[in-house]
Amino acid sequence: MEYISTRGNVGRIGFIDAFMMGLGDDGGLLVPREIPVVSAETLQKWQDLSYQELVLAIFALYTNGEIPEEDLRELVYASYDTFRDPAVTPVRKLKDDLYLLELFHGPTFAFKDIALQFMGQLYTYVAGKQNRKIHILGATSGDTGASAIEGVKGKKGIKICILHPHGKVSKVQELQMTTVQEDNVLNLSVDGNFDDCQRMIKELFADLDFKASHHLAAINSINFVRIMAQTVYYFYAYFQVAKETGAKEVSFSVPTGNFGDIFAGYLAKRMGLPVGKLILATNENNILERFVLEGVYKPGDFRTTYSPSMDIQVASNFERYLYYVLGEDPAQIRTLMEQFKQTGEISIAGDALSKVQEEFGAHGVQGQECLTTIKQYEAATGYLLDPHSACGVAAADKYSGERTITVSLATAHPAKFNEAIELVGIEQQFPEQISALFEKPQRQTRVDGSLQSIVRELEAFYS
Template identity: 50%
Template sequence: MKYCSTRGQVQGLSFSDAVMMGLADDGGLLLPEAIPQLSKQELQSMDQLPYPDLAFKIISKFATDIPAAELKEIIDRSYANFDHAQITPVIKQDDLYILELFHGPTFAFKDIALQFLGNLFEYLLTKNSQKMNIIGATSGDTGSAAIYGVRGKKNINIFILHPKGHVSPIQELQMTTVTDENVFNLAVEGTFDDAQSIVKEIFGDLQFKKQFSLGAVNSINWARVLAQVVYYFYAWYQVSQETGAEQIDVSVPTGNFGDIFAGYIAKQMGVPINQLILATNANNILSRCIKSGDYSMAEVHHSLSPSMDIQVASNFERYLYYLLDCNAQSVMQMMASFKQNGRLDFTADQKQRLKNDFSTSSINDEETLATIKSFYLENGYILDPHTAVGVAVGRKESNPQTPLVCLATAHPAKFGDTVKKATGQDPILPEALSKLTTCEKRLTTIPAEKNQVKDYIKENAT
């Protein structure tokens, strides 16, 4: 399996090279040159596999340059410290299924990809006697999951930028209480989009990228998306075995488009997903795009679901590549236009294809609180605010005849103030989270200015 850039100037990379490059050197995002198609027989042959074995089956189709035994060991180690035997259990609640993705060390879905990516990085760096400085931006959970994925690992430093004051207190504590020498937390005086833009601009400086051996953990790294593809297969197997249904609908709370793009890849591979439902909060650029073709930047609204407070969805470029029939030149032209004008324009045919590929709605904070409250009263089950967005939109958009799977992206205790406001109850804090308030913290506040971030990296790089 070889990899190419959405912008066409990088081609023929191995999986390992694609992982290490992160953002393609031409500014695009890396994708496999072909998506493996699974027959019905092959799909059926995996339906009883434990999660790590299923992950190996799926990932090995894309990571063809890593010896099977070594890849299996990386995957097994990545899921050994989850607190549920099924890794991503599917829980029936009322009229839908909750796919719990928060059983990793930071209680967020990002662990599923970043535990794997951290071990993969360490494997590749050790094998090639290399060092890496990871730089990433987070709107909430990516930062802590990335930090926990590489803390204390050999040959790696990690620099994580988060918008100061705009992540939840627990999310901030999870990042800033990791005081390993290879971890650097930067509180950026701006929005997540400011932080993400800085990261992308730094990766665009190829001389700086090469000089400091920069690596990416944001979902611009293909390995992130790949690891998330697996749980769409797992959810399908669990629900189909219980219901006998031929298809499922899947609702995905969406900010940066990485998680739902993983679902798009799973569907292309053969998972019988009827509707991929894209759920957004007030920051609804993706929902507007699908409903009316309006992909235009607006002001970021700070919401009760802060990990989705994003206006520029980095991973959308990967989908755009397929929407434009894998025409890299067209992708490059559209992204250049977006950079200049802050909007993308689509043809009537492309707008229809968007609607065919995704269903969508957005909800506001009041609806989010109402969903958490009603779901708790009906089922005794507490949703975090991001999952609540997915549940509310999923119920609006799904087919009543098709089982609905809603992705639960974080443990509700990470958003205790919102949960209490909705239900009147404090969610029970897992012991690992309750300990954080007494831990030493370390972070640096920095302006949302690219050169200052670059100077900080220069001073602290490995």
């Protein structure tokens, strides 16, 4: 397996090099040169594997044997030993045609743990094997930051800095990041929104001199390893539902703002998993819904919503999908991304748009619909959805007439977003780990939204 850039100006590189490069040096996103295709016979063999063994089977298709088998096994088992459910990502039945894939049993109660616990282990492994400094730099709309920090806090040879938009994450998300007291952790609370944070991260990674001199490594879903790790739970969920129901094909409804989680589902489908529709659930920041329905990718006015982890206008992983739906033509991608930089818009039509609409559905869930879904499902089933998971369920219900069975992704524990839960009149019991956060001191640095301020803080931290 070799990795290339969507923009065509990165030579074929191996797995570890792709992991460490993060964002392509040409500004593009790294992808496998060829997506591995899994046969029906292999799927049959995989269906009874534990989650950890399934991870190993899928990772073996992408890692080129660059990590010795026993080392990779240790990394994988260490990554998921901290999860509270032995299944790692258990599947729950909500009703006859709707299942919920619980992705929040990791240490920070969010789906990001599934990829970032492994990435933390892998960064530690590379730092030790290559005797190198690794300075992780990332932006978060809420959950990535806590998960990334949890994965590498206190680790020798690694420093991590996370940017989050000041006042635009939930209180629990903020506390999970800022109550960590390890000296290798820096939290920057940035005046602005997530898109501002993400834009500055990309600018810093695009400055190759700055990137090299400061040993930068990426933790956001611009790093392909994030996508690779998230692909696993689509396979796992399919196997569980197929065994219970006999379904030959399963659709997935995915709350997403950065197009990473749903791109992992697209990758699983390209690998041969029998996926029907991929239903893209957004909130009022519905740029991705408009793209699926109309073929227009154009950021609008930023909205603050009940599902803040999806309060994103510019989706980092959109370029990866664009690369595939337009026939893996890097010259075309270079042209389109330059056009987007100049005009703020990309449009597709004809066969390409038809292909998008064949593969994806989309529904932008408005605030009241999100709250109503939480209340209705809690009353009908006793199951409490967080607002992001509620968007996924609402989108699944929107497409209920077009499917047999859908798995909706539950991306976070409701305790992380009590602000929304309180609005529907539900009083929930916090897990002990989350309750304890409110008693801990916080450590963060507030900065203005300028790149110069970020650079100043980074240079002091990484020195």
